[in-house]
Amino acid sequence: MRRDRPRRLRTDGLRPLVSETTLSPTDLIAPVFVDATTDERVPIESMPGHERVPVAEAVARVEEIRETGVEAVILFGVPESKDERGSRAYAEDGVVQRATRRIAAETDAYVITDVCLCEYTDHGHCGVLEPDAASDPTLTVDNDETLDLLRRTAVSHAEAGADMVAPSSMTDGMVAAIREGLDEAGHESVAITSYAAKYESAFYGPFRDAADGAPAFGDRRHYQMDPANAREARREVRLDDAEGADVLMVKPALPYLDVVAATREETDRPVAAYNVSGEYAMLHAAADRGWLDLAATAHESLLSIKRAGADLILTYFAEDVAERL
Ligand code: PBG
Secondary structure (H helix, E strand, O other): OOOOOHHHHHOOOOOOOOOOOOOOHHHEEEEEEEEOOOOOOEEOOOOOOOEEEOHHHHHHHHHHHHHOOOOEEEEEEEOOOOEOOOHHHOOOOOHHHHHHHHHHHHOOOEEEEEEOOOOOEOOOOOOOEOOOOOOOOOOOEOHHHHHHHHHHHHHHHHHHOOOEEEEOOOOOOHHHHHHHHHHHOOOOOOEEEEEEEEEOOHHHHHHHHHHOOOOOOOOOOOOOEOOOOOHHHHHHHHHHHHOOOOEEEEEOOHHHHHHHHHHHHHOOOOEEEEEOHHHHHHHHHHHHOOOOOHHHHHHHHHHHHHHHOOOEEEEOOHHHHHHHO
């Protein structure tokens, strides 16, 4: 006799009652690209539906997102100019600072800012270079020299009105340095989401087009994590937790769901996952050919990321998925 029939749980009446995972617009964070080099919105070719917007359009862009029910945005900046030390990243009148001021004053959005130097340095690396880095492939970013610039960037975002800063450079000690800078400047209530386990991934390609942040030479293997490693991610998470990160993020998401689950076990703080540009672009490319159903695969992707243990998801699908919930 067949006693246990799991299918009994799958009737239309019972299925929703026993559903283990839910997705809500308030779980999602939508990326916004603000661009100081344009007066008009510019579509991003490799990320259909996304565009770079001038500061003057930032509020309108955020309002569009909020109409879908998504309440949080993360800002990325494309500066008017780049230099060796990424000085437009921490300029009071930098593109992210200007956009943040307006969004904070004119909307109720929860404003998060990405804190990194790669979009602002002329060499495209996420920090200050070691002296011979351009010619010596064993060298790249000087970790400790970079900390001060990240701290200044985060404080300048907080002064502009950011609710949360999200350091993404994988600089050792970045969370402690930023926490200290924020507290000294009187921004104790500004939260930090750390990109705690960020991998040196090939899935960031479309973003690097969007934000113009590809390294001019070499790659990021000296500071971003090796895709082969999962135990090491637990260690990164413990360190950032101890340094006072309020939320711990794993990036990318879908190819690293084991790491999302491990992070969930490792900390009792909220866990975020970044469903990155390549994860978005792949589904669009396949859907364009009629090979996949875009809405269904996007929803299933985000649900899987939550099921693996993420509380929050940063995703380019935020608006599209939220609208259908
Ligand atoms: C900046 C940064 C990157 C992404 C987010 N912040 C690029 C990188 O590390 O190369 C990638 C996001 C995406 O692919 O969606 N360091």
